[in-house]
Amino acid sequence: MTAAERVDDQHVDDRYLDYAGSFNRLEDEVCLAAPPESAMSELTADFSALAARVAEHRVDYDRRPTRYAGMSGLPHPILVPYEVHEDGPTSTSGTVEFGLRHMGNENVVHGGIISMMFDDFIGMFVSRSLGSGSSARTAYLNVDYRSMTPVGRPLSVSAEIASVQGRKAFVEARICDGETLCAEAHALFVCPADQMWPGVAGLGD
Numbered sequence: 001m002t003a004a005e006r007v008d009d010q011h012v013d014d015r016y017l018d019y020a021g022s023f024n025r026l027e028d029e030v031c032l033a034a035p036p037e038s039a040m041s042e043l044t045a046d047f048s049a050l051a052a053r054v055a056e057h058r059v060d061y062d063r064r065p066t067r068y069a070g071m072s073g074l075p076h077p078i079l080v081p082y083e084v085h086e087d088g089p090t091s092t093s094g095t096v097e098f099g100l101r102h103m104g105n106e107n108v109v110h111g112g113i114i115s116m117m118f119d120d121f122i123g124m125f126v127s128r129s130l131g132s133g134s135s136a137r138t139a140y141l142n143v144d145y146r147s148m149t150p151v152g153r154p155l156s157v158s159a160e161i162a163s164v165q166g167r168k169a170f171v172e173a174r175i176c177d178g179e180t181l182c183a184e185a186h187a188l189f190v191c192p193a194d195q196m197w198p199g200v201a202g203l204g205d
């Protein structure tokens, strides 16, 4: 079953996209606003009431639509949504767009958010490709920031499995703005000892 089908199973429809997308809008605005004291008390009460209302609909871990949202290009409160355009056993590529909530310096993406994006993008790719089910684990993720990563426009993102050695998958990835390399990652993902990569045929040592 594909990630999109899993999300469909969890009743992701246009209403869900509006719901999650409007929360992203709220996050963008909270990141940009400086409310005066009077407005702040009122907003705090509103946020608390809203959190309690959403909590009424809490579900089991596996039934969360957010489980597969990021990699399906759907709005997610924390992860950065991306779209995969080409996906093979050893490489993947797509597009990602960072929002205002991801900003560090003016119109530039926060470095920690870039690392998080790589971790999610590579981790999900390794899990899809090598078939470890739910558990490709990041052992290390080294990120080199090569030039400022802009918010608010589509960027390309890609990754390749450079080698597989036993339970270890070495992966390289990058984010580019057109021809400009914004950031690149070198990562090691490890498969838990009791679940040797089932999809590793032809890639291993």
Ligand SMILES: CCCCCCCCCCCC(=O)SCCNC(=O)CCNC(=O)[C@H](O)C(C)(C)COP(=O)(O)OP(=O)(O)OC[C@H]1O[C@@H](n2cnc3c(N)ncnc32)[C@H](O)[C@@H]1OP(=O)(O)O
Pocket: 119, 120, 122, 123, 124, 127, 128, 133, 134, 135, 136, 137, 138, 139, 140, 166, 167, 168, 188, 190, 191, 192, 193
């Ligand atoms: C479809 C649904 C998808 C759902 C899938 C979800 C994907 C989401 C993507 C996000 C992924 C994450 O964020 S995961 C969360 C962040 N990561 C973690 O919390 C991982 C925490 N660390 C660990 O659990 C552990 O340290 C492991 C699993 C990484 C390794 O432990 P282990 O299994 O006991 O294995 P261990 O013997 O220590 O190491 C195995 C081999 O890896 C090497 N190794 C281990 N760590 C390192 C390291 N930092 N740097 C170099 N090498 C290392 C060892 O030397 C050894 O090499 P050799 O002697 O064999 O040669």
